[in-house]
Amino acid sequence: xxxxxxxxxxxxxxxxxxxxxxxxxxxxxxxxxxxxxxxxxxxxxxxxxxxxxxxxxxxxxxxxxxxxxxxxxxxxxxxxxxxxxxxxxxxxxxxxxxxxxxxxxxxxxxxxxxxxxxxxxxxxxxxxxxxxxxxxxxxxxxxxxxxxxxxxxxxxxxxxxxxxxxxxxxxxxxxxxxxxxxxxxxxxxxxxxxxxxxxxxxxxxxxxxxxxxxxxxxxxxxxxxxxxxxxxxxxxxxxxxxxxxxxxxxxxxxxxxxxxxxxxxxxxxxxxxxxxxxxxxxxxxxxxxxxxxxxxxxxxxxxxxxxxxxxxx
Numbered sequence: 001x002x003x004x005x006x007x008x009x010x011x012x013x014x015x016x017x018x019x020x021x022x023x024x025x026x027x028x029x030x031x032x033x034x035x036x037x038x039x040x041x042x043x044x045x046x047x048x049x050x051x052x053x054x055x056x057x058x059x060x061x062x063x064x065x066x067x068x069x070x071x072x073x074x075x076x077x078x079x080x081x082x083x084x085x086x087x088x089x090x091x092x093x094x095x096x097x098x099x100x101x102x103x104x105x106x107x108x109x110x111x112x113x114x115x116x117x118x119x120x121x122x123x124x125x126x127x128x129x130x131x132x133x134x135x136x137x138x139x140x141x142x143x144x145x146x147x148x149x150x151x152x153x154x155x156x157x158x159x160x161x162x163x164x165x166x167x168x169x170x171x172x173x174x175x176x177x178x179x180x181x182x183x184x185x186x187x188x189x190x191x192x193x194x195x196x197x198x199x200x201x202x203x204x205x206x207x208x209x210x211x212x213x214x215x216x217x218x219x220x221x222x223x224x225x226x227x228x229x230x231x232x233x234x235x236x237x238x239x240x241x242x243x244x245x246x247x248x249x250x251x252x253x254x255x256x257x258x259x260x261x262x263x264x265x266x267x268x269x270x271x272x273x274x275x276x277x278x279x280x281x282x283x284x285x286x287x288x289x290x291x292x293x294x295x296x297x298x299x300x301x302x303x304x305x306x307x308x309x310x311x312x313x
Contacts (some may be wrong), residue, residue: 016112023258033208035163036189037163038123038163038191038192040067040191041067041190041191042178044064044067046083049149055086056109056232057086057088057107057109057110057244058088059086059087060086060087060089060090061086061087062083062085062086062087063080063082063083063084063085063087064087064188064193065080065081065082065085065188067209068188068189068190068195069170069188069189069190069192070187070188071174071177071185071186071187071188072174072177072178072186072224075185076185076197076280077229078114079114079185079187080106080107080113080114081109081173083170084108085106085107085108085110085113086106086107086108086109087106087262088104088105088106088107089102089103089104090102090103090104090105090115091205091210092105093117093205093305095312098121098122098124098165098261099119099120099121099122099165099261100119100120101117101118101119101120101238102116102117102118102120103116103117103118103203104116104117104118104195106195109311114198115198115199115200115202115203116187116195116196116197116198117184117191117195117196117198117199118194118195118196119193119194119196119228120192120193120194121163121165121166121167121192121193121261122192123163123192158252161300164193165192165194165261165262166189166191166193166194166261167293168260168261168262168263169194169260169261169263170189170194170198172188172238172260172263173185173186173194173196173260174186175236175264176232176233176236176238176257176260179231179232179235179236180232180259181229181232182225182254182255182257183227183256183257183258184196184197184199184256184258185197185261197300199249199256199258201249206249206250206251206256207249207250208245208246208247208248208250209222209245209246209248209249209250209255209286210244210245210246210286212250213290214290216291218253218260219287219290219291220292220296222255222287223292223296223297224285224288225255226248226253226255226283227297229255229257230279230280230302230306231306231309233306234266234276234306234307234309234310235309235310237265237267238263238264238268238309239263239264239266239272239276239279240257240260240261240262240263240264240275240279241263241264241279241280242259242277243278243279243282243283244282244283244286245283245286247259261290264276266310266312267310267311267312273302275280276303276306276307276310280299280302280303280306283296283301284299284302
């Protein structure tokens with residue numbers, strides 16, 4: 001066929017047009033290839049958007065319990081497992097670079113229900129998690145294609161990293177809660193969303209350690225609780241990885257640990273001991289700034305003790 005005929009044939013082809021989007025159709029939430037779990041979650045959201053069955057109580061969605069990875073047994077009595085339950089958005093608790101935390105009420109229609117913290121990791125929107133290369137040491141995906149995508153930080157790779165953070169935090173919380181660590185109960189994980197026990201009273205969140213001004217006796221007690229928490233993590237071969245007065249809550253007089261996506265396996269991660277030592281120094285520095293004597297924190301001795309507890313001496 002001559003060039004002129006090819007050009008004429010091309011001009012005569014019907015042009016493909018983009019299908020119009022209806023006002024009530026869900027907008028795409030991220031670009032790039034999606035993980036299989038995220039494809040399932042988005043498909044379920046589309047189905048919910050087209051359903052003709054009204055969600056009761058003015059709620060925002062049906063409970064996602066049946067489709068999620070569920071928290072460890074034995075579950076607290078307040079966990080609602082009925083599939084007829086609904087979730088209602090109550091507002092935003094915290095915004096961050098990698099995730100936002102929302103307040104959600106889950107209840108059976110006509111009942112008060114329970115308030116949960118919904119931590120939602122950003123995926124395609126974020127560019128890099130803070131220092132994620134160091135934290136990801138020691139974690140390996142089975143398929144080399146996924147590892148290459150994560151290393152290249154493609155859209156697909158960033159989605160995988162976001163989901164890996166959610167998986168890591170849910171796994172760490174489940175493990176630590178099961179051994180009695182002061183962490184919120186992990187109710188469920190659905191893709192990149194975690195539903196967690198809400199630490200607070202009513203709809204008011206417990207204050208961060210950085211926000212409290214404890215008296216000397218309470219300051220000492222909070223330090224003893226913090227060092228005991230570090231010992232328990234070390235006994236599991238773990239370090240928090242980013243410990244500070246901003247990811248410890250004081251809930252009814254008790255230290256509670258939050259924000260564990262970057263939890264570090266001290267043995268598998270080549271920099272594990274450095275993360276452990278930094279955790280101790282960072283949190284001890286805050287207690288020193290509030291007047292706790294350095295001889296009481298005994299940072300060097302505590303680091304050595306934690307190494308021994310983790311079996312690394």
